[in-house]
Amino acid sequence: MVADVAESGVAAEELKQFIERIERLEEEKAGIAGDIKDVFAELKGRGFDSKAVRQILRIRKQDHEERQEQEAILDLYMQALGMN
Incomplete structure (x- = not known):
């Protein structure tokens, strides 16, 4: 070629x-x-706050199921660390 x-x-x-x-x-x-x-x-x-807006933009790009899964994992990890 x-x-x-x-x-x-x-x-x-x-x-x-x-x-x-x-x-x-x-x-x-x-x-x-x-x-x-x-x-x-x-x-x-x-x-x-530009960091918060950037995070919202990232979240809005995700489909609903992906976002729910990510939020559930984050919540689980935060609970494990006693952060709730």
Whole structure:
């Protein structure tokens, strides 16, 4: 395959297009990451706890059953340590 890319102008052009697409997406990703950072700064400036918000975001990504299982395990461990 490496030889094919080196010998074929078509394959080289296709590779270049893939790389350029990835570069554009990386730029977009950096821009979005900056936007998210700005929102967290605004959130923190308004008195909200950013660590708690990040934890809520992680929890909201989980499906209901996964979240219930994780909460049950956490509760069990906390009970075992006398933290309840």
